[in-house]
Amino acid sequence: MAVKEQWRSGLGFVLAAAGSAVGLGNLWGFAYRASQGGGMVFLMLYLLIVVVVCLPLLVAEMALGRSTGRSPLVAPAVAGGRLWQPMGWLFVLVSFGILGFYVILMGWTGQTLLHALIHGLPQDKAIAQDFFDQIRGGQPAFLGQFLSLILTSLVVACGVQKGIERLSRWGLPLLFILLIGLAIWAAGLQGAHEGYRTFLLRWDANELLNPTTISNAFKQAFFSIGAGIGAILAYASYLDRRAHLPRESVLIVGMDTAVGLLAGMVTFPLVMSFGLADAVSKSTIGTLFITLPTGLSSLGMTGRLVAVLFFALAYIAAITSSVSLLEVPVASLMDRLGWTRVRAVCVSAVLTLLIGLPAVTGLPKLPGLSDAVSSLDVLGWMDSLFGGVLLILGGLFLTILLGWVAPSRLRNDLNGCNTPPALQRLLLVMLRWVSLPVVTIGVIISVIEFL
Ligand code: PFF
Numbered sequence: 001m002a003v004k005e006q007w008r009s010g011l012g013f014v015l016a017a018a019g020s021a022v023g024l025g026n027l028w029g030f031a032y033r034a035s036q037g038g039g040m041v042f043l044m045l046y047l048l049i050v051v052v053v054c055l056p057l058l059v060a061e062m063a064l065g066r067s068t069g070r071s072p073l074v075a076p077a078v079a080g081g082r083l084w085q086p087m088g089w090l091f092v093l094v095s096f097g098i099l100g101f102y103v104i105l106m107g108w109t110g111q112t113l114l115h116a117l118i119h120g121l122p123q124d125k126a127i128a129q130d131f132f133d134q135i136r137g138g139q140p141a142f143l144g145q146f147l148s149l150i151l152t153s154l155v156v157a158c159g160v161q162k163g164i165e166r167l168s169r170w171g172l173p174l175l176f177i178l179l180i181g182l183a184i185w186a187a188g189l190q191g192a193h194e195g196y197r198t199f200l201l202r203w204d205a206n207e208l209l210n211p212t213t214i215s216n217a218f219k220q221a222f223f224s225i226g227a228g229i230g231a232i233l234a235y236a237s238y239l240d241r242r243a244h245l246p247r248e249s250v251l252i253v254g255m256d257t258a259v260g261l262l263a264g265m266v267t268f269p270l271v272m273s274f275g276l277a278d279a280v281s282k283s284t285i286g287t288l289f290i291t292l293p294t295g296l297s298s299l300g301m302t303g304r305l306v307a308v309l310f311f312a313l314a315y316i317a318a319i320t321s322s323v324s325l326l327e328v329p330v331a332s333l334m335d336r337l338g339w340t341r342v343r344a345v346c347v348s349a350v351l352t353l354l355i356g357l358p359a360v361t362g363l364p365k366l367p368g369l370s371d372a373v374s375s376l377d378v379l380g381w382m383d384s385l386f387g388g389v390l391l392i393l394g395g396l397f398l399t400i401l402l403g404w405v406a407p408s409r410l411r412n413d414l415n416g417c418n419t420p421p422a423l424q425r426l427l428l429v430m431l432r433w434v435s436l437p438v439v440t441i442g443v444i445i446s447v448i449e450f451l
Pocket of ligand 1 (some may be wrong): 020021022024025224225226227230232321322325
């Protein structure tokens, strides 16, 4: 049997895991969900869920990966017995589902970037809408999806150290530099404070009971951290025994949250200073692809440069995430069937392409449906199902498995990396008595919202 791959260093692992967390979810998703209302309440709920649920969950998921040394498909059954096998399948299914639409969003990002670079920005909203209508479905969307999948596959095929770790080592620092630069630039815009106030700082207590705001906070937290799907599990299975999991988790979650907030500090001032707040509040997943370029075009060459930098950093963020999603089925196929990495990558990429196809072509009018379904609707549906309901469900299973069924696995693993006993106890108590009930509520609310 081949020797198991390993990260070159602990830092490589942290950067790769943070790269998985930081993605389009931070740049588009955060802005899009925050702008659907909620303001400060959304932000607070989001931070609360991240700290009390996602953080312990992330430690648990890493401990499961590292202690078993197995792939996301096999690890749950190794830890909990055969009854837990379906959880492994859920991980693989959800990864395919998310990657299926994620590479399409990457395609839109890439096309918008190239257009800004080569042709410049659209002069008004109608032109921007036209351009977006052209790229969001059909042949151009397929091309974007295909190329993004090829790039992702190439990185994953190069392996853990030479592919994923190398990409994250330069991608993540670059992304931070670009984003901080843009946030500083955006703070000088006329509508900057108005932008922060409207979207992030507005307090409305009624929002605390608004199911959309609550479910948005859950979806955003789970999707952004990427807990509950097996990606971090796969990465942790390549990790050595010494890495201090609670500390690594805090670093990863901290970087992810910082990027979400920084992205908001870029997008909201832009949206406000160009008077596009209305368009964004009624937003669909694609709105930012229309509003941002339109707004920036009024700033001439500076706007064009900002657009190119922003879409470039979005693409870098996206690819460090898409590789982690692809790693879930790839590691699983290698582990379960003994396939080579390259073979597992090829088969997984073809399956991903097929799964995403309806989000490119839309669905024709089928019996039982009153109308044909547009590609954008399919994409939104995939986002809600895979990136919402099922992802949170995966998180629920993880809390039960490591909190109740196999807590000794978590303890032993944390002991091995010298975690103080008090911190171990705190994590277990959080997992059992806080994460579990809160994630259960999250699953229920997101199912209701989905239906
Ligand atoms: N966290 C990524 C983002 O915010 O775009 C998306 C993602 C990556 C979700 C990896 C789930 C995952 F396992």
